[in-house]
Amino acid sequence: MDLHLTLDRSAGRLAFQLADRLRDLVRRGTLVPGHRLPSTRDLAGDLNVSRGVVVTAYEQLVAEGFLVSRQGDGTRVARAPVPEPPPTPAGAAHRRVLRLAAGMDAGPVDPPGITYDLRPGKPDLTSFPRERWATTLRDVLRGLPHAELNYPDPAGTRRLRAELAAYLARVRAAVAEPGTVVITAGVAHALSTVPRILIEEGHRLLAVEDPLAHQQIPLIRATGVTMVGVPVDEEGIDVAALARTRARALLITPAHQFPTGVVLSPRRRAALVEWARAVDAVIIEDDYDGEFRYDREPVGCLQGLAPERVVLAGSVSKALSPALRLGWAVAPPWLAVRLRAARALYDLGSSVLDQHVLAQMIASGAYDRHLRVMRRRYRDRRDAFTTALTRRLPAVRVHGVSAGLHAYVELPAGVDEAEVVARAAASGVAVEGVAQMRVRRPGPPAIVVGYARLSERRLAEAVELLARAVSPAARTDPETPA
Ligand SMILES: Cc1ncc(COP(=O)(O)O)c(C=O)c1O
Structure with a gap:
């Protein structure tokens, strides 16, 4: 097994570095319990270091409980080298906190299968x-x-x-x-x-x-x-x-x-x-x-x-x-x-x-200048989005003033908001339904669309998919009479 171990000779402390790399491999599960490590002589030869460096690194990890060393059996990864996570409190309060924490994580990356992430709340991170x-x-x-x-x-x-x-x-x-x-x-x-x-x-x-x-x-x-x-x-x-x-x-x-x-x-x-x-x-x-x-x-x-x-x-x-x-x-x-x-x-x-x-x-x-640039960029994106959307779906209504990084799109009466969100997601477009944002009162079906992070071209592509999610029966080519 090639362990891909590289040491930085200029940084010194080679035994420390080697122990660090090996510990990491054990922690990440690349080296599994019971796995036998190369002999100190072989590894020293592979890494072109003195045997003493490897001996010291192995001893360190044996002392820490990551490795075990037995006469005649060489050095192996210990059976339970990684401490078990502490027992989870079973109480309702703990479960509630976990649920809250899960809900708060908006996720740094696009959800799987999503090509156009139009969830509101984030600016254009590339800017x-x-x-x-x-x-x-x-x-x-x-x-x-x-x-x-x-x-x-x-x-x-x-x-x-x-x-x-x-x-x-x-x-x-x-x-x-x-x-x-x-x-x-x-x-x-x-x-x-x-x-x-x-x-x-x-x-x-x-x-x-x-x-x-x-x-x-x-x-x-x-x-x-x-x-x-x-x-x-x-x-x-x-x-x-x-x-x-x-x-x-x-x-x-x-x-x-x-x-x-x-x-x-x-x-x-x-x-x-x-x-x-x-x-x-x-x-x-x-x-x-x-x-x-x-x-x-x-x-x-x-x-x-x-x-x-x-x-x-x-x-x-x-x-x-x-x-x-x-x-x-x-x-x-x-x-x-x-x-x-x-x-x-x-x-x-x-x-x-x-x-x-x-x-x-x-x-x-510099802060003002950055805001000026971003204001123009977001305004153009908002215009591109609302123009494309209302052209494709004259029955929807974009609420509110020309501002911010999101648009509130009221869907035609009778349209199922959750189904629109699900159909959009299935076609690769992530938007959010408004139902989850309501405290008490029901209201008309609507979606919230964050347009800030997509170029005008990509927004137009997303609108095509969104239009089909809102109105699956409608023809996709706006030039073709329905
Ligand atoms: C309504 C609202 N308030 C505040 C924020 C910003 O929160 P914070 O300043 O904690 O990032 C957001 C961001 O998405 C928001 O949508």
């Missing part, structure tokens, strides 16, 4: 500004005082909080100062922390838009707060219905409702702020894609209207990449203090290096 990030990181490292490599302020570096306060004021019309900005590991982090603080303050209910992003549902439930779904119409959340709930806290996506794509109307904004003041409410504003509006300047955030009531939560997940796990919360001062304390108690904050890189990219204008 991440790798070079810019790398050169900025190099600049940061060159100038960073040693002391900055210590544990950070748990609320975030002063520099990033200052840059973000200015940026969010400029771009999102937020009312922000460095002291009220807390750096998070993304919007998800704010959503798992703020409700816990609200519970400490006596809240039990959190009103949410119905429908909402289904990935957020388990995350919010895990905080212990009870979600109350409030309907959404063409003007955004129904504030009268909200006022009929007993909730005094709300999670909302005013700039571009997820998933329906509508913008909270000026009337509803005013009514919402009035409600918040009347019942002493806290509003969590999920501003997940507020920088991507294509038909006009983005509407300023709700937080700018009522900074004493609204927590503005955003992240770089759509603008750069969700892999960074870097976001912010701009909170009323009392809540900013509590969020900072939560970071100090739970996790001691976010990566200082990433924070400095982002701060520098905002300060240099």
